[in-house]
Amino acid sequence: MAMELVVTVGESLGANRLVDISSAHIDGCLYHGVAGMDFAESLVAGGGKVVVPTTLNVTSFDLLHPELYEGTEDDQVFPRRLMDAYVALGCEPTWTCAPYQLAQRPQMGEQIAWGESNAIVFANSVLGARTGRYGDFMDICCALTGRAPYTGLHTDEGRLATLVVELGLTDKILASDVSYPLIGHSIGKMAGNEVVAIVGLPAGTSEDRLKALGAAAASSGSVAMFHAVGVTPEAPSLGAATGGRPPRQVVQLGKDELRLAFDELDSRTTGILGAVSVGTPHMSATEMRELLDLLAGRRSAVPFYVNTSRGVLEAISDVDWPGALQSFGATLVTDTCTYISPVMDRVVGDVMTNSGKWAFYAPANLGVGVLFGSLADCVDSAVAGSALPAEVLRW
Amino acid sequence: MNIVSGTATGSVLALDEPLSLWGGVSLNTGEIIEPGHPQFGEHIGGVILGLPHGRGSSSASSVLAELLRNGSGPLGIILEEPDSILMVGALVAQLLYGVECPIVLGKIPPTGTRVTLIDGNIIVLESSF
Numbered sequence: 066m067a068m069e070l071v072v073t074v075g076e077s078l079g080a081n082r083l084v085d086i087s088s089a090h091i092d093g094c095l096y097h098g099v100a101g102m103d104f105a106e107s108l109v110a111g112g113g114k115v116v117v118p119t120t121l122n123v124t125s126f127d128l129l130h131p132e133l134y135e136g137t138e139d140d141q142v143f144p145r146r147l148m149d150a151y152v153a154l155g156c157e158p159t160w161t162c163a164p165y166q167l168a169q170r171p172q173m174g175e176q177i178a179w180g181e182s183n184a185i186v187f188a189n190s191v192l193g194a195r196t197g198r199y200g201d202f203m204d205i206c207c208a209l210t211g212r213a214p215y216t217g218l219h220t221d222e223g224r225l226a227t228l229v230v231e232l233g234l235t236d237k238i239l240a241s242d243v244s245y246p247l248i249g250h251s252i253g254k255m256a257g258n259e260v261v262a263i264v265g266l267p268a269g270t271s272e273d274r275l276k277a278l279g280a281a282a283a284s285s286g287s288v289a290m291f292h293a294v295g296v297t298p299e300a301p302s303l304g305a306a307t308g309g310r311p312p313r314q315v316v317q318l319g320k321d322e323l324r325l326a327f328d329e330l331d332s333r334t335t336g337i338l339g340a341v342s343v344g345t346p347h348m349s350a351t352e353m354r355e356l357l358d359l360l361a362g363r364r365s366a367v368p369f370y371v372n373t374s375r376g377v378l379e380a381i382s383d384v385d386w387p388g389a390l391q392s393f394g395a396t397l398v399t400d401t402c403t404y405i406s407p408v409m410d411r412v413v414g415d416v417m418t419n420s421g422k423w424a425f426y427a428p429a430n431l432g433v434g435v436l437f438g439s440l441a442d443c444v445d446s447a448v449a450g451s452a453l454p455a456e457v458l459r460w
Numbered sequence: 461m462n463i464v465s466g467t468a469t470g471s472v473l474a475l476d477e478p479l480s481l482w483g484g485v486s487l488n489t490g491e492i493i494e495p496g497h498p499q500f501g502e503h504i505g506g507v508i509l510g511l512p513h514g515r516g517s518s519s520a521s522s523v524l525a526e527l528l529r530n531g532s533g534p535l536g537i538i539l540e541e542p543d544s545i546l547m548v549g550a551l552v553a554q555l556l557y558g559v560e561c562p563i564v565l566g567k568i569p570p571t572g573t574r575v576t577l578i579d580g581n582i583i584v585l586e587s588s589f
Contacts, residue, residue, distance in 0.1 A: 070551060074544050077463045092518050098487055098526030103556050180518045200521035200545035202552050257478070258541070287478075332495065426483045428495050 067113065067206035074203060075214025084176050084215040089119040089208035090164045092180030093201035094151040095405065096125045096144035104202055105150035108209065115155040115208040120164040122181045123347075124148050128160065128400045129375065133408040154205065160400035161374035163276070163347040165192060168376070173298055176219055178207030182283035183276070183346045183422065189290035191275050193298040195219045198258070198289040218260075218290055224299065225308040226292050228256050232265030233319040239267055242274065243439035243456055246421030247326040249278035251318055253286030259313070261291040262306035270296045273352055280346050281421025320460060327437060327457045330424035332415075334434035339414025341365070341447045342403045343440060344372030345423040350380040352440075357386060359444040360393040366450030368412065369395040370403045404430050417443050417452060464550040466562035468536035469576040469585070474510035474568045475499050481527075481546075482519035490532035508575055509534040510568030511543075524549030528559045536562045536577040538569075 125144040127133050152158055165187045171177050171194035179185050179196040188194045197217050207213045217223040230252055238244050252261055282288035292300035300306040390397055403409050404427045415434035418424055424435045438455040446453045476498040484494035490505035527533035550561040562577045574585040
């Protein structure tokens with residue numbers, strides 16, 4: 066069944082051969098109904114085992130902190146069966162949406178098959194590894210067969226940018242973390258599923274900022290790869306990013322577009338701060354250390370959720386993060402994320418976040434309004450107990 | 461062009477903007493719940509869904525398969541660009557449950573047009589205009 070699906074999809078995408086892959090990341094372990102469970106259990110029943118190292122995306126629960134779960138026991142039975150099935154297929158129980166933050170990650174040029182939109186865009190853009198935009202079912206079929214259709218982003222040709230975005234932003238704006246999800250949100254709206262070349266990001270733009278940009282672009286659009294000229298590995302120059310061909314379109318992105326992106330992501334209803342959620346995608350070790358610095362000696366007046374992975378917690382085991390989070394009053398969420406799991410059901414008011422992806426999905430998923438701000442805005446507002454004016458509004 | 465085989469007849473719901481099935485559609489009812497979407501509140505169940513292209517999450521395969529399993533999925537889908545994520549969802553529903561949801565590439569007729577999808581073709585039965 067797995068090979069049949071890989072071949073059928075490959076043919077429809079116009080691939081005339083398959084390519085060997087060296088890793089897979091599975092999005093299908095997050096529960097979206099009985100069909101996903103039936104599929105995974107049918108693979109287990111057929112004796113399926115993955116043939117390449119395979120990591121697992123976030124799931125519906127925090128396995129390390131089950132007491133956070135506000136749903137019923139019954140709600141947990143099928144999602145747990147789904148998770149058990151993927152582990153039985155030989156996948157590693159990493160439970161993170163940011164597998165690129167694990168110690169082992171793909172290298173430049175490696176062919177892989179990853180699911181989870183933010184992981185796909187990060188792998189292609191920042192790591193220079195090569196994955197198509199794989200979804201549930203296809204991801205595990207590639208992992209079981211060790212192959213993927215050789216087409217699209219797996220090929221040199223498919224990785225060339227057809228849309229060029231020229232940033233017209235001041236150094237001050239580019240120095241702020243909050244700009245990156247806004248740039249991503251704006252680009253996702255323009256790009257659809259095109260490969261984008263961004264001109265004007267500072268040399269040395271951090272992985273965390275590129276992560277935030279990509280995650281937002283893969284939420285508001287289907288962006289699976291971007292080049293940041295002078296920053297990402299396949300774009301030493303604009304010509305390298307486009308293959309020297311004239312792009313389909315060149316667009317400008319300035320302060321007004323970022324303000325529009327902010328207005329789209331900031332869906333505040335009452336404006337009353339009910340809670341704060343940071344870490345979508347999962348916080349990296351660097352971001353956790355930044356957060357711990359911001360929290361030091363302070364206390365949150367509202368529920369404050371921090372999403373990260375087990376792997377990242379291991380990487381920061383040299384610091385007393387449990388003590389620091391506890392004295393601030395923060396709740397740590399691992400293995401899942403606050404926008405897909407009922408861990409913050411009792412929130413009254415709007416929720417503040419620094420994530421473009423969270424801001425994009427939470428209103429529909431959780432029925433909450435979103436206040437958008439930088440990580441520092443989030444912490445300062447939590448301490449004040451009310452939403453402070455976002456940095457964006459002062460530009 | 462045919463990307464998932466099968467035959468379906470129904471009325472077209474042409475979306476004005478791309479839609480992420482995951483997070484944008486109720487898993488139980490097929491209602492479009494993405495705030496601000498031009499077709500907010502409409503149901504994708506029981507229609508021929510016209511999608512400019514997919515968007516966002518790679519979970520859309522599971523969502524489509526689940527909608528097809530529980531009977532709130534579209535009868536068929538017309539895409540303007542190939543979308544392997546939706547295609548896989550339709551293929552899995554066919555493999556596991558025998559539910560057909562043909563996916564065809566082509567120009568999307570306006571909402572309300574009755575069409576038959578067959579062998580990768582879109583046959584217009586009657587136009588709403």
